[in-house]
Amino acid sequence: MLNQVFIAGASDGLALGNMLFLLIAFAILMLLLKKYAWGPVVKMMDDRANKVAHDLDSAEDARQSAETLQQERQAQLTSARTDANTIVTDAKNAANQESQKIVSDAQTTAQAMQDRAAAQIEQDRDQAMLSAKDDVAELSVTIAQKIIQKELKLDDQKALIDAYIDGLGEK
Amino acid sequence: MNEKTASFMLAGLKFDWPTIISITVAMVIVFVVLVWMAHRLTMKPTGKQNALEMLIEFTNGIVDSNLANKTGDNMKFLAFVLFSFIFVTNQLGLILHINVDGVTYLKSATSDPLIPMILALVSIGMSHYLSVEKIGFKNYVKNVYLSPFPFLLPINIIDQFTSFMTLGLRLFGNIFAGEVVLGLIWNLAQSAGIVTMVPSLFLAIVWIAFSLFIGAIQAYVFVVLTMVYTGEKLE
Numbered sequence: 001m002l003n004q005v006f007i008a009g010a011s012d013g014l015a016l017g018n019m020l021f022l023l024i025a026f027a028i029l030m031l032l033l034k035k036y037a038w039g040p041v042v043k044m045m046d047d048r049a050n051k052v053a054h055d056l057d058s059a060e061d062a063r064q065s066a067e068t069l070q071q072e073r074q075a076q077l078t079s080a081r082t083d084a085n086t087i088v089t090d091a092k093n094a095a096n097q098e099s100q101k102i103v104s105d106a107q108t109t110a111q112a113m114q115d116r117a118a119a120q121i122e123q124d125r126d127q128a129m130l131s132a133k134d135d136v137a138e139l140s141v142t143i144a145q146k147i148i149q150k151e152l153k154l155d156d157q158k159a160l161i162d163a164y165i166d167g168l169g170e171k
Numbered sequence: 172m173n174e175k176t177a178s179f180m181l182a183g184l185k186f187d188w189p190t191i192i193s194i195t196v197a198m199v200i201v202f203v204v205l206v207w208m209a210h211r212l213t214m215k216p217t218g219k220q221n222a223l224e225m226l227i228e229f230t231n232g233i234v235d236s237n238l239a240n241k242t243g244d245n246m247k248f249l250a251f252v253l254f255s256f257i258f259v260t261n262q263l264g265l266i267l268h269i270n271v272d273g274v275t276y277l278k279s280a281t282s283d284p285l286i287p288m289i290l291a292l293v294s295i296g297m298s299h300y301l302s303v304e305k306i307g308f309k310n311y312v313k314n315v316y317l318s319p320f321p322f323l324l325p326i327n328i329i330d331q332f333t334s335f336m337t338l339g340l341r342l343f344g345n346i347f348a349g350e351v352v353l354g355l356i357w358n359l360a361q362s363a364g365i366v367t368m369v370p371s372l373f374l375a376i377v378w379i380a381f382s383l384f385i386g387a388i389q390a391y392v393f394v395v396l397t398m399v400y401t402g403e404k405l406e
Contacts, residue, residue: 017186019289022194022280026293029198030252037205038248041223044212051214 177274193280197260205255230254230394237398242301242405246398249297254394257281257290257342261386264350265379279386282347284340291339294397295331302404315404338396345389349382 177188208223216224230251234243264279280286303311316327356378360371 017181017184018190018194018283018285020184021186021191022286022289023293025194025198026252026256029202029256030248032202033205033252033255034248036202037209037223038227038251040212041209041220041227044214044216045224045227048214 177276187283189274189276189278190280190283190286192276193260193263193278193283194286196277197256197263197280200263201252201255201259204259226255227251233391233394234398237395237402238405240405242305242401243398246401250394250398253290253294253397254390257393258387258390260286261346261390262383264346265353265382265386279346279350281342281389282350284343284347287342287346288339290342290393291335294338294393295335295400298397298401298404299331301401305405311404314406334396334400338393338400342389342393345385349378349385352378353382 179186179188205223208219210219212220231247233254234247234250237243238246260280262279263277264282267277268275269277281290299311299315302315306314315331316324318327353375356371356375360368360375
């Protein structure tokens with residue numbers, strides 16, 4: 001093989017065709033690889049590099065916005081807690097006042113009812129007394145009449161009985 | 172080596188079938204494997220895509236460590252193809268040799284001296300071209316041939332020539348030697364039947380493993396030196 005190259009006689013000749021073939025084949029190989037292997041892969045690698053850079057940027061942004069949001073939420077939480085405390089305190093006060101009012105109202109009402117009931121009782125008693133007094137008076141008059149009639153004389157009694165009987169008959 | 176070859180003439184140029192077939196097969200393997208690896212790309216790489224991206228990162232790393240600029244970015248694709256092709260070509264001859272009537276039709280294309288030399292010529296030529304393009308012809312002459320002192324001009328010229336020669340011959344030598352030794356081991360294996368066959372088998376395994384390593388290293392070295400030569404001319 002060495003002879004082939006270094007004893008490049010005029011008859012044998014250096015295989016220059018090999019060189020030419022290699023150059024052309026290499027050029028074709030480069031073209032094909034550029035189109036079908038290198039191009040797509042390098043593009044993909046670049047895309048990935050861009051995507052990673054982009055993702056990192058957006059992650060940073062997202063982190064910052066999350067931090068802002070966190071702070072906002074913290075502030076909101078604090079104010080909400082204060083509000084809630086205020087509301088609870090207010091409600092407690094209002095409830096206390098209300099309950100006191102209700103209790104005092106109830107007391108007042110109860111007192112009034114008691115008073116009215118007492119007056120009613122008094123009145124009823126008075127009325128009962130009055131009617132009892134009338135009944136007693138009537139009864140005593142009747143009794144007195146009966147007693148008086150008993151002590152009348154016979155004639156008178158007779159007359160009285162007659163009168164009574166007459167009275168019965170009329171009735 | 173008294174190897175036969177099968178060649179044909181076309182438009183006054185001599186073509187060797189073994190070399191052409193070897194180059195074509197290596198390139199087809201490179202193309203098919205890389206396109207297969209680049210098939211169905213996803214944003215989250217898995218399996219073969221990861222491997223391909225690692226390879227690309229690897230060759231990009233070689234370029235970036237020597238040419239960390241715009242020129243380097245344009246060189247990355249060349250470095251990638253150069254590395255893939257030389258790597259596959261180097262390993263091809265170790266894995267498969269097809270020999271018909273004493274002519275080896277499939278082998279490492281880089282074990283043919285012309286192939287590494289033309290690759291080296293492309294690399295070195297490109298480094299000179301880029302140097303002139305980027306820093307201007309005057310600066311190029313000053314930087315490449317007259318530095319650090321003008322009287323070093325002859326040495327610099329020799330230096331440029333030897334850097335081209337060594338770049339090509341290093342690759343050729345390593346791969347060619349690998350195949351020669353493998354051939355010798357095969358001869359040894361055949362020499363005395365089973366007595367030599369068994370030890371030769373182990374010898375061949377060791378040597379092939381070593382040659383695979385050498386092939387990878389040489390592909391790497393070739394690309395690194397291409398970038399170093401380009402980088403030093405651009406300073």
